[in-house]
Amino acid sequence: MNPQIRGITASGPRSLRRAFTYVTAASFKFKYAGAAFLVVVLAAAAVGTVLLVRHQADTRALSALAESAARERVDPELQARARSIATHAADSIAGAVRAGDGGGVVRRLQPFIDDPTVAAVTVTSRSGKRIFYWQRSAGTTPGALSAEVAVAVRTFVERIPGAATPETLASLTVVLQQAAPVPAVSLSGRLQAVSAARSRLTWLLGFVLAASGGVAGAALAWRLTRQLQRPVDSLIKSAERIGQGDYTRPVEVRRHEALADLQQALERMRGRLRQSTINKNYLNSVLNSMTDAVFVTSPDGVIKMANSAACKLLSFGEEELLGRSILAVLDERERPGFDLLQAAQETRETVVRTRSGQTIPVSFTGSRIDSDDPQFQGNIFVARNITDRKRAERRIRYLARYDALTKIPNRMQFHHLLQQTIA
Missing domain, CATH: 1.20.5 (Single alpha-helices involved in coiled-coils or other helix-helix interfaces)
Structure with missing residues (x-):
């Protein structure tokens, strides 16, 4: 392989890990810097909104106060003017009312009706009968000032010769309406204009302060995050070492x-x-x-661990033995009589079969593994190769019945054969 390609391949995972760590750290910093910037901006916006709302409330209060002061100043003047108009109107229609001339009442009241400030005129007789009623069709203007005055329509009657006494003929009611107090409108408009200008200035200053505070908060968060990132990087490296098995x-x-x-x-x-x-x-x-083969199985006999001696005895790799049943290592003739529960409590002789099909006699000792945790429960079996012992036993039996030098059966073998023949 090309050395350059080999170098790139070897350094690839490390470069990717460094890039990932850098991106993670940058994301970490950007996240907290952005959060700090957002918090500062929201706080500044909240403070600016509160100040703006309070400023607008103060402006409305000042406008209402100015309008109230203007109304208090204009209202007495409007009342006096309404009374003056009503008095003049009552004097002008007194003769027509006394004569019962309705048309004359209308003609005499026409100059007063033409006054744009007069909103309504009502003439009522002493008996309560309405003689004349007029109301301007435009209705009442919102926010306008109004004054209502009622005066008596009187005339002088000579009930006693040479002495005239006043007599009440009817009642005249005049309603005056002024669209709006000009000083109040002017002052309110000026206040609103000033308020709008100050609101724009407040928003501008709030935006500048929010941006400045956001940048400062983001810079502070970035610095704090850098200080926090160092131990985080150290922890990441330590965790990677532990994950790789370096303790x-x-x-x-x-x-x-x-x-x-x-x-x-x-x-x-x-x-x-x-x-x-x-x-x-x-x-x-x-x-x-250990020189003896050791098998660790689950409670149902599945092999979970096998040592090197077991692998060497059977000519299998450990991965090949794991997951198999313990019966699979026995010779086929030994499997029918093998009881797992009994074998886990005793020592017996049996025969195992290797990968190549060779059979090997072994001493098979079992023991149970008791634990409160089901994960660690199971059995442990120790298999010892007894091929040499079996060969020695056969040699001893042979020497007991045959002469070692001549290979001729000895007296013991002769008696044994004689007894078999007689039987």
Whole structure:
């Protein structure tokens, strides 16, 4: 392979990991900087909104106060003018009312009706009968000032010769309406104009302050995130080492860091993993150093672990044995009489079959593994090759019945054959 290609291939995962770490750190920083910027902008917007609402409320209060002051100043004048118009109108229609001339009443009231400030005129007799009624069709203008005055329509009658006394003929009611107090409108308009200008200025200043505060908050968050990113990167590297099986390098714990608790927890986990890993390696070393074949099975006889001696005895790899039943390693003639529960409590002689089909006699010792955790329950079987012992037993039986030098049956064999013949 091309060395350059090999170098790229070897450095590819490392470069990808660095790029991923950089992107993760940048995303981490951007996320918190953006969050700080958003919080500052929202806070500034909230404060600006509160100030603007309060300013508008103050402006409305000032406008209402100015309008009220203008009304208080204009209302007495309007009342006096309404009374003056009503008095003049009553004097002008007194003769027509006394004569019962309705047309004369209308003609005499026409000049007053033409006044644009007069909204309504009503003439009522002493008996309560309405003699004349008029109302301007435009109706009442919203926000306008109005004044209503009722005066008596009187005339002088000589009831006693040489002495004239007043007599009430009817009642005249005049309603005056002024569209709006000009000073109040002017002051309110000026206040509203000033309020609009100040609102625009407030929004502009609020935007500038929000942007400045957002930038400052984002910069502060970026700096704090950089300080926080260092222990995070250290934790990531430590976690990667632990994930790769390197438990020798301790995790650096800084008491004043914000992630000190997490660092301490990771260090405790590393210590426990290192301790448990050492125990597991030690157990594997012990099992693999044994000359006898060892099989660890589940309660139903499925092989979960096999040491090196077992693999060598059967000429199988450990991966090939895992997941098989313990019956699969026995010779076919031994399987029908094999009882798993009984075999896990005794020592027996049986025969196993290798990958090549060779049969090997073994001493098979079983024992149960009791545990509260079902994951660790099962059986352990130890198989010892007894081929040499079986060969020695056959040799001993042969020497007991045959002469070692001449190969001729001896007296014991002669008696044995004689007894068989007689029987």
